[in-house]
Amino acid sequence: MTAPARSLRLVGQAKYRDEAEALLNGPGDAALVVRGRARSVIMTCPDGCGETLVVNLDPRANKAWRLDMRGEGVTLYPSVWRDGGCESHFVVWRGVLIWCDRFTSGNVEPRYNPDIEKRVLAGLDATIPLTAEAIADAIDEIVWDVNRAANRLVGKGLARSWKQDGTWYFVRADEEDEG
Numbered sequence: 001m002t003a004p005a006r007s008l009r010l011v012g013q014a015k016y017r018d019e020a021e022a023l024l025n026g027p028g029d030a031a032l033v034v035r036g037r038a039r040s041v042i043m044t045c046p047d048g049c050g051e052t053l054v055v056n057l058d059p060r061a062n063k064a065w066r067l068d069m070r071g072e073g074v075t076l077y078p079s080v081w082r083d084g085g086c087e088s089h090f091v092v093w094r095g096v097l098i099w100c101d102r103f104t105s106g107n108v109e110p111r112y113n114p115d116i117e118k119r120v121l122a123g124l125d126a127t128i129p130l131t132a133e134a135i136a137d138a139i140d141e142i143v144w145d146v147n148r149a150a151n152r153l154v155g156k157g158l159a160r161s162w163k164q165d166g167t168w169y170f171v172r173a174d175e176e177d178e179g
C-alpha cells in the first residue's frame with residue numbers, strides 16, 4: 001500500500017477521457033477534459049487503490065462539481081465521494097486534499113486568513129438561511145474558505161448553523177442581546 005495523497009496536482013488537459021487518463025502517473029495526479037469548456041476532472045484515486053475517478057464538471061450532464069482555479073491550486077466543490085469500491089471520500093481545496101472518514105489524522109487544511117470573516121458575516125442574513133455556496137457566490141470567494149469562516153463565526157456566537165437534508169445552512173446570529 002502506498003500512502004494516500006495529501007494534495008492534488010493538475011498535470012495537464014486533453015480533449016478526451018482516455019487522453020487525459022494517459023497523463024496520470026499516480027495518486028495525487030489529475031487531468032482536465034476540456035472540449036470547448038471543462039467537462040470533467042480525471043484523477044488516479046488518491047488512496048492508491050489504482051482506480052481512476054471521473055468528476056463531472058458539466059452541469060448539463062448529471063450531478064456536477066465546481067472547479068475553482070483561484071488560489072494555490074485546484075478546488076472542487078462539493079466533496080468527492082466514491083460510492084462503490086474503495087469508497088474514497090475527500091475534499092480538494094486549494095490543491096490540498098483533505099480526507100473524510102479515513103486517513104484524517106494527516107489532514108492539514110490550507111492556511112487560514114481571518115480577514116474573510118468580516119466579509120462572510122456581511123454576506124449572512126439574519127433570517128434567510130444561506131449555504132456556504134450561496135455566500136461564496138455573493139462575495140466571490142472559494143466555497144471551502146467561506147465554509148470554514150462561517151463555522152468559525154458559529155464558534156464565536158456570531159452565526160448559527162444547522163443541517164437540513166444533508167446541507168448546512170447559516171444565518172447571522174441575533175444581536176438583540178448586545179449593547
Ligand SMILES: [Zn+2]
Nearest residue numbers: 045047049086
Ligand atoms: Zn480508491
